[in-house]
Amino acid sequence: MLEVEGLGHVYRTASGEVEAVRQVDLTVAEGEIVTLVGPSGAGKTTLLRSLAGLLPYSRGEVRLGGDVVRSPHPDMALVFQDYTRSLMPWATVRQNVLLPIRKKVRSRAERDARVDAALAEVGLADAADRYPWQLSGGMQQRVALARGLAYRPKMLLFDEPFASVDAQTRADLEDLVLDVCAHLRMTALFVTHDIDEAAYLADRIVVVSHRPSTVRAVLDVDLPRPRDQVTTKSLPAFAELRSRIFPLLRAESAEATA
Amino acid sequence: MTRLLARTATYAALPLAVLAAWWYLTRGGESLYFPPPGQVFTRFRENWLFALVPEHVMPSLVRMFSGLLLSVVVGVALGVALGMSDLAHRATKPWLTLLRSTPGPVVVVTFLVLFGTGSVGKVLMIAFVSVFPVLLNTVDGVRAAEPVLLDVAASYRLSRRERVTRIVLPGALPQISVGVRTSVALAFIVMIVSEYFGGSDGVGYFTRDSASGFAIPDMWSGMLLLGLLGIAVNVLVAVAQRRALRWYAGARAAAKS
Ligand SMILES: Nc1ncnc2c1ncn2[C@@H]1O[C@H](COP(=O)(O)OP(=O)(O)OP(=O)(O)O)[C@@H](O)[C@H]1O
Numbered sequence: 254m255l256e257v258e259g260l261g262h263v264y265r266t267a268s269g270e271v272e273a274v275r276q277v278d279l280t281v282a283e284g285e286i287v288t289l290v291g292p293s294g295a296g297k298t299t300l301l302r303s304l305a306g307l308l309p310y311s312r313g314e315v316r317l318g319g320d321v322v323r324s325p326h327p328d329m330a331l332v333f334q335d336y337t338r339s340l341m342p343w344a345t346v347r348q349n350v351l352l353p354i355r356k357k358v359r360s361r362a363e364r365d366a367r368v369d370a371a372l373a374e375v376g377l378a379d380a381a382d383r384y385p386w387q388l389s390g391g392m393q394q395r396v397a398l399a400r401g402l403a404y405r406p407k408m409l410l411f412d413e414p415f416a417s418v419d420a421q422t423r424a425d426l427e428d429l430v431l432d433v434c435a436h437l438r439m440t441a442l443f444v445t446h447d448i449d450e451a452a453y454l455a456d457r458i459v460v461v462s463h464r465p466s467t468v469r470a471v472l473d474v475d476l477p478r479p480r481d482q483v484t485t486k487s488l489p490a491f492a493e494l495r496s497r498i499f500p501l502l503r504a505e506s507a508e509a510t511a
Numbered sequence: 512m513t514r515l516l517a518r519t520a521t522y523a524a525l526p527l528a529v530l531a532a533w534w535y536l537t538r539g540g541e542s543l544y545f546p547p548p549g550q551v552f553t554r555f556r557e558n559w560l561f562a563l564v565p566e567h568v569m570p571s572l573v574r575m576f577s578g579l580l581l582s583v584v585v586g587v588a589l590g591v592a593l594g595m596s597d598l599a600h601r602a603t604k605p606w607l608t609l610l611r612s613t614p615g616p617v618v619v620v621t622f623l624v625l626f627g628t629g630s631v632g633k634v635l636m637i638a639f640v641s642v643f644p645v646l647l648n649t650v651d652g653v654r655a656a657e658p659v660l661l662d663v664a665a666s667y668r669l670s671r672r673e674r675v676t677r678i679v680l681p682g683a684l685p686q687i688s689v690g691v692r693t694s695v696a697l698a699f700i701v702m703i704v705s706e707y708f709g710g711s712d713g714v715g716y717f718t719r720d721s722a723s724g725f726a727i728p729d730m731w732s733g734m735l736l737l738g739l740l741g742i743a744v745n746v747l748v749a750v751a752q753r754r755a756l757r758w759y760a761g762a763r764a765a766a767k768s
């Protein structure tokens with residue numbers, strides 16, 4: 254479904270050029286959950302914004318369902334890293350989720366039905382009339398996810414969406430993503446710098462290097478689904494996976510500091 | 512309730528003290544320029560409750576609010592246009608700042624010459640002076656739009672129109688309202704000044720006319736009315752603003768905790 258070939262991006266700034274992404278090739282098949290793990294500052298957000306059509310990347314090509322992506326594609330929705338800034342504080346939860354489909358969906362009844370369905374999907378049916386700032390961080394990120402779902406994309410992109418919530422909430426949100434993707438047969442690319450999260454969610458893990466990012470390894474995950482925070486994470490295969498990713502990232506930072 | 516009473520008492524203390532001093536100092540009643548308060552209040556009641564309201568108060572308020580409305584509409588529309596284009600912003604900013612600092616007397620004389628002493632000239636004078644705070648604050652507010660929200664708008668392929676009405680304008684509203692507050696104060700002053708220099712109606716005209724005819728209690732009743740109108744207009748705008756920006760207060764309080 255998603256094909257990325259030789260993607261590279263160089264930021265041109267007043268103080269010179271910053272090469273954020275050097276050479277990334279990856280594919281995500283339909284219905285697959287791929288996680289992309291890399292150290293902080295690796296260029297993950299740059300990569301994701303390029304895939305989302307928000308950034309005119311310098312080199313390579315991105316295709317979604319065969320279309321070359323140069324601007325945002327209607328089959329793709331992005332859940333941003335910083336939920337406190339990606340929701341409109343002047344709008345209620347319902348209005349926030351409605352935003353992408355106000356013009357896209359003509360019938361009002363259909364719009365309302367979509368919003369209700371999306372909120373129910375993330376377990377927030379009761380919070381529709383509250384404002385984002387009245388909600389906890391985890392709930393705000395659920396609203397952002399519901400907004401993506403209301404848009405009815407074929408693919409979801411996540412940019413470290415759970416980096417700033419507590420451990421328990423994070424586990425709940427990971428399970429929510431798995432449920433939603435399974436239920437709606439959604440394709441997803443999930444960026445994180447957390448090894449456990451990358452392994453727990455994925456069908457396949459792409460490990461990228463320190464900036465400028467290149468793909469260091471692609472690992473297949475054959476942990477059984479449905480997954481469970483306790484049983485999956487105590488499987489020997491899970492531990493083995495972690496121990497394969499860990500040195501890849503570590504060798505990375507050692508090289509970077511050397 | 513007791514808190515409201517206490518607050519009202521705090522605010523009222525100073526005017527009451529001034530009133531008492533005024534009453535005490537004018538108790539002989541021999542000064543031509545400083546009549547005792549009782550005399551002014553009587554004249555205030557005769558003039559403004561509500562005999563001269565249609566003739567003087569209404570024209571003043573209509574001109575002020577027309578000028579203000581014009582300045583807000585033009586200021587916000589132009590501010591969004593300039594704020595969303597880097598080039599337009601850079602090309603106009605220094606000139607706007609320069610225009611904004613045109614000395615008051617120059618503005619008054621220019622508008623009198625160009626448009627005469629009728630209502631249209633006065634409304635335009637009010638609008639010209641009060642457009643700058645709205646305009647410059649709108650530009651700043653638009654330029655400070657949350658980049659993540661602009662990404663959200665782009666990724667969901669919102670039209671330019673939706674981007675402006677759903678993201679940019681609401682986000683700039685707190686800043687715009689700062690500008691509007693300043694504009695309201697300016698509009699009120701320009702309303703009075705424009706009536707001082709010509710015309711045949713308005714509270715400012717009435718006050719100046721009374722002064723030049725040595726109708727001193729009338730003049731004081733006009734001053735008192737202007738003071739009260741000023742307070743009323745400010746309270747009105749503050750209340751409207753608090754209602755429109757309830758989300759802003761809430762979000763700020765939530766961010767602090
Ligand atoms: N607009 C920009 N202009 C110039 N350099 C930028 C810009 N955005 C990002 N960079 C640089 O590009 C590099 C990669 O940034 P990016 O945000 O993509 O990394 P990341 O992996 O998402 O980091 P994090 O883990 O902190 O989210 C960083 O060194 C950053 O300083």
Ligand SMILES: [Mg+2]
Binds near residue numbers: 298334412413
């Ligand atoms: Mg990032």
